[in-house]
Amino acid sequence: MKYTFLLAICLFVNSMASQNCHYVCIGEVTDFHDGSPLVGATIYAKELDKYLATDLQGKFKFTDLCAGTLTLTISHVGCLTKTVEVHIDGDVYKRINLEHHAEFLDEITIHSVGDKHSASGQETRLKKEQLELYSGAQLGDALKEIAGISSLNTGNNIVKPVINGLHSSRVLIMNNGVRLQDQEWGVEHAPNIDLGSVANVMVIKGASALAYGGDAVGGVVVMNPATIRNKDSLYGQSILAGFSNGRGFSGNTSLTKSFDNGWFISGQASVKRFGDAEAPDYFLTNSGLSSNALSLRAGFKTLEQGLSIYYSFINNEIGILKASHIGNISDLVTAIESDEPLVQEDFDYQIEAPKQEVKHHLAKVNYFKRFENLGRLNLQYDFQNNRRKEFDIRVGDDRNKAALDLALKTHTVSADFKFDANHMRIFNTGLRFGYQQNVPDPDTGVRRLIPDYQKIDFGAFVTSLLNFDNGMQVDAGVRYDFNRMNAKKFYLKSRWEERNYQDDYAHFITDELESQYLTNPVFDYHNFSGMLGLKYFYKDHWEAGLNFSMANRAPNPSELFSDGLHHSAARIELGDLRLKQETSSRIGATLVYTDESASVKLEGYYNLINNYIFSMPNGIEQTLRGAFPVWVFSQAKAGIFGLDFTAAVPINSRLTLTNNSAYIRGMNLDMDEALIDIPSFQTRNSLTYKQSKWKDFSLSLKSEWVFEQSNYPNFNFEQFIPNDQTLVEVDISTPPAAYHLLHLHSQIRFDLKKNRGLTLGLKIDNIFNTSYRNYLNRQRYFADEMGRNISLQLKFNY
Amino acid sequence: MKKYTYILLFAILGLANSCDDQDDPIPVNEEEVITTVRLTLTPKDGGTPIVLESRDLDGIGPDEPIITVSSTLEVSQVYSGNMELLNETVSPADQITEEVEEEGAEHQFFFQLSQDVADISYDDEDVNGNPIGLSIVLETKAVGTSNLTITLRHEPEKTAAGVAEGDISQAGGETDVQVVFPIEVI
Known part of the structure; x- marks a missing residue:
């Protein structure tokens, strides 16, 4: 007013x-x-x-x-x-x-500690309005709004963010100041995040955000809830959405009460139910989803100090396409050769095996105190409890028993101090101490994929940001991390010898059973990481940044210890105790042009990764189930080069054209071949019409064009199929064809009295019901992607 | 404020140490592993049964299955065959055959010969009157060597064309067992 x-x-x-x-x-x-x-x-x-x-x-x-x-x-x-x-x-x-003295306004989040991110790093923010468009979808879907971010999917509900071709343990996910620990090593484990609890997301490509960790070889996703202001008010928001594909709905509601004196309390809950999704020609049997989540926070804050508690819980039950559960290579060949999934049933909401059930609890306490003319101290303790159960198709008494049951508990204590009295010279320093325990339940009746382990982490960092009057910013930082992995694992004697561990690791054996050794591998890793960057503002419209970062990542439990049959991939996956840390050296250059109406951003990078850990085929083993290719974690020097482009250009006062495109090339430099699972060139263009006089009406048409990946490693192999006595080439490598999709989104807003508003949105994904498959979907051998999806969204602010 | 940090650090160190004396994990009893597939062929007119066995005690470990065929088959002879599946990682060995029998409607064995040296037919039925393949009849008809491929499918389409007659091509389902025996008919 x-x-x-x-x-x-x-x-x-x-x-x-x-x-x-x-x-x-x-x-x-x-x-x-x-x-x-x-x-x-x-x-x-x-x-x-x-x-x-x-x-x-x-x-x-x-x-x-x-x-x-x-x-x-x-x-x-x-x-x-x-x-x-x-x-x-x-x-x-x-x-x-x-x-911005954020703590005056912001909730007490790690974000509000100030400039955790680097000035010169390649950072992009997604706002609440953009996230709200994805109220029925996953974090990984929403992040694709950013050039250079793609996703690695298992079906339509397990969506892992991929930053410049890297994912899983190489992407740190920070949820409200807490580093998510949810068995993120698994390519089929989606981050346990409820988008409804998130008000803004920042993606940092590369390892520049040292305060969060030194192992962000790919990058960091930082999510924070909405800011609560120190004033007497009671407000909330509810979003309801219905979806034609999967005949699903999602609901999310939040309510916040804040007071002048700094006290606040806020709660949020969401629910999602989806049945079988539908490809253009058939139902994707058992691809449903059921998700419930809630989050609560309360506390008090003034300019000088604040204390807050936060708790969040998410419970996901995710169906895995039934046709992707296969027994051996013969089944895989049959599935690849068939144009349609081999199991097709009528629509239902049932989620049966194979499926995943994951519960994730997160609790934290945070305290900050500001010291005049010095800076700000931030102390935090957080606890996470992740329980993951995976169900396979089993027989007899085991029918309803999980085949994998992991309980992962993580405690972290951290202390940060930010010296920001002089806003031209800002220093930030911090310590982290973490303890993690993983306990797989032996009652599954299946040998443990990931062993019992305890992990201790210690980290210390210093970062600085220097501003100069000539428009130049220089930022630099160093970080040290210590990781101790202390595992207790049973090895089949035959496997122990086949891996040649008897010479190097005999001292790990603590007990001998008839056919197994109990071992106690303990590994210490010392990781050094650092960054240096500069940013220059030129003639008001231009901004250029150059950033170098180095990250060191210790091998994750899966890379060290994996030992078992992977059903949907029909392969035996083996870890390797000999793996060393991988070291990424990344150089990124950014050029931005902004004026009153247009913005253009070009980001280029080269990421050289020494001892890059990846899984590759290594022979075939015969079992009573038939033959299986063996994939072993190995290391090589890798180079990833890419260009990300973003532009928003107005055509006239109401029409805007936006583009985001990403080109990426990943090479295994030791073997001179392409890296696996690197996204192909993709470009997204949208044309948006906005007319504020018509109740903020907007209509946007978006084209998504994903090229065929022509650079891929050929891991095909020949296999004798006894059933029809033929030798076939098993084509697991050839990427699917290019595809082009059109999407539409329109919304209109009605102002009700007293800051209340109602927004009505219509969204049509894949308007032409195009059949396609995606190279970065683990289920591409079995079925097409989802077809057309019409959704209606109702958003009520009060 | 440093004091708080120390207190918190020590608290966590204490916690870490207290958890350090964790007990050794207990070994997993593998409940569904099939270590042994055995087909016993008993000649209709008496004589020593022929045992075809594939044994892989390390399950999906690196050791290859050990395949044994106790003797050659006689031409123009009728054999009654009996399938057995065992889990020998536990003692006494687990009879997986029983589970397959109980859930007969969801399982079916398929028998395929690379050379036309014998005819094989089913000799049992599930609750719906479809074959399971735990009992078979094998009738040798020509002299020669052949591979006998035995496949157990879980949740096959038993009513699909030819499946009840032992044609695997339309059966679908998930492979639980696949073994190949070299046989000789003399």
Whole structure:
């Protein structure tokens, strides 16, 4: 209201300004920490003796200016006031960063500790409105809005984010300041995140965000809940959505009560139910999903200090396509040769074996205290309990028993201190101590895929951000991590010898059974990581960044210890105790152009990974089930090069064209062949029409074009199929054909009284019901992707 | 404030240490592993039964199954065959045959010869009157060597064309067992 009033005054004053002066100064005020626009910042122009406030995009505009100097003083609640001089010799665009004392406004999250991210790193933020479009989908689906982010899927419900071709243990996921520990090593384990609890997401490509970890070879996904302000209010939001494909629905509701004195309490709950999804020609039997989640937070905060507690829980039951559960290579050959899945049933909501049941609890306590003219201390303890059960198709008494049952508990204590008294020289330092215990339940009647282990982690880091008056920012950081892996694992004697462990690791054997050894492998890893970057702002519109980061990642439990048959891939997967840490050296360059209406961003990178850990075929073993190829974790030097491009260009005041495209090439440099599972070139273009006069109406048409991957390693092999006495080539490598999809989204908003609003959205994914398969879907051998999906979304703010 | 850090660190160290003395994990009794597939062929007119056996005691471990065929088959002879599946990782050995029999409607054995040296037919039925293949009749008809492939499918389409007659091509389902025996008919 105040802002409208100010604007009205300005317009009035402007109209009386001198006719000789016709220049325009457009400015944009952004949060120094994350580049997000600051709404309602006050701009005082000294020469004009005039006040303005920034609009919803953080922009302001002075018109009818004369040539000369304009002194602007910018202030915003919770920010350090800043004065800049602008030379007016034509129309001018000026971008102003404000050092945002986030803790004054923000919830006490690690984000609010300040600039955890690097200035020069390749970072992209997704806002709540963008996330809300994915209310029925998964985190991995929403992140594809960002160029260079793709996903590795198992069917339609298990969606892992892939950052510049890297995923799983190479991507850290931070949920409200807590590093997610949920057996993330598994390519078929989706992150246990409820998108409904998340208000904003930041993706950092590469290992620049050292405060979160030194092993982010791929990158970091940082998620935070909504900010709660210190004022008396009670507000909430409910989103309901229905989906034609899978005949599903999702609901998410949140309610927050805050007080002037800094106390707050907030709760959120969501539910999702989907039946079998539908490909254009058939149902994807047993691809349903049932998910329940809730989160609660409470606490109190002032400018000086704050204490908060947070708890979240998610319970997912995820069906795995029935046709993907196969017995041996003969079955796999039959499945690959068949155009359609070999098990097709009518639609239902039943989720039967094979399926996954995962429960994830997260609890944290956080305390911060600000010391005047020094900085801010942040202390945190968090606990996570992840229980993962995977059910296979079994017979007899074992029919309803999980084949895999892992309980992973993680405790972390951390302390950070951020020296930010001088906003031109910011230093951040911290310590982390973590303890993790994994206990697989032996009652499954299946040998443990991942053994019992205890893991101790210790980390320490220092990062710095230096701002220079000439528009240059330099950031640098170092980090050390110690990991101790202490496992207790049974090895079949035959496997122990086949792996040649008897010479090197005989001292690990603690007990001998008839056909097995009990071993106690203990490994210590010392990891060093670091980053150095600079960013330069040039002539208001341009921004260039150069960033070098080094990350060190210790092998995960799966890479060390895997030992078993993988049903849907029909292969035996083996870990290797000899694996060393992998070391990534990544160089990234970013060029950004922004003006009042358009923005273009080009990011290039080269990631050289020494001792890159990957799984590759290594012979065939005969069993009574038939023959199986053996895949063993190995190491090689890998190089990944890529270009990510993002642009938003207005065609006129209502039409905007956006593009995001990514090109990536991954090579195994030792063997001079392509890396497996690297996304192909993809480009997404959308045309959006917006008309604010018609209840904020918007209509957007999006084209998604994914090319065929022509660079892939050929891991095909020949196999004798006894049933028909033939020798066949098992084609597990050839990527599927290119595809092009069209999607539509439209929404309209009705303002109700007193800040209440109702938004109605219509979304059609895959408008033409195109049949396609995706190279990065583990179920591409068995079935097509989902067909058309029409959804209606109702969003109510109150 | 450093004090708090220390206290927290020590608390966690204490926790870590207290958990350190964890007991050794107990070995898993593998309940579904089939280590032994045995077909006993008893000649209709008496004589020593012929035993075809494939044994793989390390399950999906690296050791190859050991395949033994006790003797050659006689031409123009009728044999009654009996399938046995065992889990010998536990003692006494687990009779998996019984589970297959109980869930006969969801299982079926298929027998395929690479050379046309014999005819094989089913000699048992599940609750729906479809064959299981735990009992068979094998009738040798020509002299020669052949591979006998025995496949056990879980949840096959028993009513699909030819499946009840032993044609695996339309059977679908998931392979639980697949073994190949070299046989000789003299």
